[in-house]
Amino acid sequence: MADYTKLAAEVRTKFGKGAARKLRAADKIPAVVYGHGTEPKHISLPGHETMLLVRTANAVVDLDIEGAAQLALVKDVQRDPVRQIIEHIDLVVLRRGEKVTVDVPVVIEGESFSGTIHVQDLNTISLLVLATDIPEHVSVNVEGLEDGVQIHASQLELPEGAELETDAEALVVAIVTPRGTADDDAADEASAEAGAESGAEGAADSE
Numbered sequence: 460m461a462d463y464t465k466l467a468a469e470v471r472t473k474f475g476k477g478a479a480r481k482l483r484a485a486d487k488i489p490a491v492v493y494g495h496g497t498e499p500k501h502i503s504l505p506g507h508e509t510m511l512l513v514r515t516a517n518a519v520v521d522l523d524i525e526g527a528a529q530l531a532l533v534k535d536v537q538r539d540p541v542r543q544i545i546e547h548i549d550l551v552v553l554r555r556g557e558k559v560t561v562d563v564p565v566v567i568e569g570e571s572f573s574g575t576i577h578v579q580d581l582n583t584i585s586l587l588v589l590a591t592d593i594p595e596h597v598s599v600n601v602e603g604l605e606d607g608v609q610i611h612a613s614q615l616e617l618p619e620g621a622e623l624e625t626d627a628e629a630l631v632v633a634i635v636t637p638r639g640t641a642d643d644d645a646a647d648e649a650s651a652e653a654g655a656e657s658g659a660e661g662a663a664d665s666e
Contacts (some may be wrong), residue, residue, distance in 0.1 A: 463521040468502040494552035553590040569602030585624035608634040
């Protein structure tokens with residue numbers, strides 16, 4: 460059985476902006492837990508531990524809601540657009556053995572062939588996975604790949620048991636030569652040749 464971050468949660472009975480401000484002033488974060496036909500539970504979470512938890516995409520947490528254990532998935536994190544302070548968190552009830560659809564980050568590894576760059580078209584892909592076995596990311600290795608190579612979602616190496624929900628033909632990453640590079644090289648060569656010819660003509664005239 461996997462080990463998950465454990466957080467002690469408290470049931471909230473007061474709502475509104477004023478109540479939320481008081482919670483945040485006490486280093487707590489308002490949250491709600493819902494799903495599987497259960498009544499939504501309005502709770503508060505410890506601020507520092509929760510901020511560390513949500514740094515990971517699709518974090519799963521083992522909640523202790525005033526003595527009642529509940530496994531949940533962090534579904535949405537609402538932040539203040541200016542101060543980036545966490546204002547509210549939505550969590551979805553999980554059941555061991557069930558599958559959930561999640562968006563998983565795509566991480567590019569390696570360096571493409573000299574003179575080329577990789578252009579990432581998708582930053583995340585959608586996977587159907589066991590709720591208790593959500594991958595942190597999916598890796599794409601572009602080491603040595605040459606100009607023109609394209610990698611689509613169907614070509615990704617997925618974690619065992621994961622099913623692709625994103626369109627199989629969706630472009631994930633492409634290897635390209637930066638615009639102007641080839642033209643610049645040709646121009647440099649032409650300039651060098653012109654310079655050499657000019658130098659040769661000058662030497663002939665001086666004779």
